[in-house]
Amino acid sequence: MDDLLMKIIIPVLGFGKSGGYRVLSNLSNYLIKNGCSVTFVAPEYSPEPYYPTSARVISVASRFENIKILRVVFAALSIFSQILKFDEGCVIANHNLTSFIVVVLPRRFRKYYYVQAYEVNLVSGLFSKFLAYLSYFLPLRKIVNSEKILPERVKNIVGCVPAGIDFNVFYESSEVFSKSKTIRIGCIGRKERYKGTFEIIEAFSEIAKKYDAILQVAIYLPKCDFNANDKIVYRPITNDTELSDFYKSNDIIVATGLIEYGAFHYPCAEGMAVGRLVISNYSPLTDRLDAVNPQLRLERVNKKSIVEALDFAINMNSSKQLEEIAINNSIIRQYSWNCVGLQFLDIISES
Known part of the structure; x- marks a missing residue:
């Protein structure tokens, strides 16, 4: 053998x-x-x-x-x-x-x-x-x-x-945020329709009407005609270090897609690893069995569900944010x- x-x-x-x-x-x-x-x-x-x-x-x-x-x-x-x-x-x-x-x-x-x-x-x-x-x-x-x-x-x-996950690159640097300041929301954009980038941008256009927020999109930014286009920022990525820095430059990571619910998803895992709030319908986040902040773990993905999750995350106080990050950290270590x-x-x- x-x-x-x-x-x-x-x-x-x-x-x-x-x-x-x-x-x-x-x-x-x-x-x-x-x-x-x-x-x-x-x-x-x-x-x-x-x-x-x-x-x-x-x-x-x-x-x-x-x-x-x-x-x-x-x-x-x-x-x-x-x-x-x-x-x-x-x-x-x-x-x-x-x-x-x-x-x-x-x-x-x-x-x-x-x-x-x-x-x-x-x-x-x-x-x-x-x-x-x-x-x-x-x-x-x-x-x-x-x-x-x-x-x-x-x-x-x-x-x-x-x-x-390479924890030498995607290491935790937990930060809490306040909705009294600009909320930085991040996602990894993809060209493929089933990756769900359009739904994230569509949801952000609603959130931007209610909160002072920006959406940072890495890798690929599709052409969208929404009223929040002036609040959407494209971030090119050429290596894993830049990718890790991108995650850390945000307060909330939206890592959703339209297929393979519950499967392993790198943006979800990497967002958890760097200590940011993550909204996802994928593993490792969906592996959690606890009852803490289930609103961030989506069972369906569409504009409405993402808007509701973002609204919930934006209104989490600092202790709730730190609790969520700590639980995610305990899960992600096994990866x-x-x-x-x-x-x-x-x-x-x-x-």
């Missing part, structure tokens, strides 16, 4: 900037520090890993650069052929397409599928949705980042490992990369 743990292979069809790739990089760094060798196998057209990793990256041949379907098929075949050169190992898929590569590997490999999103909701086209759905029923050992992420009928789930990495290593060692 120890020999198997020493050799981990992760096929990817290209590195990107999304949170899933951050997880892969940080998990690989933890596994390497704990005696494993980790190798990513990616097509040569892929950019370098955006998130730093000490893992080895093997680039394989790719063809048909201008024909997406053929490019992906050829890349998958090249990745498959490269993995066959390993004598053995633990191979981990992280995407519905790479799961089909992993499932057809010989039995000398231990095969896992780390599911970080229900991709049926994220892809377009009936065929793509069918492939994503089918991938969850492949005979692979599945590790999920949230117990709520997959339909109940999906079997062979061997563990739940959420994403982790350190050491804790998360150990959970992952235990699962692939034992299952």
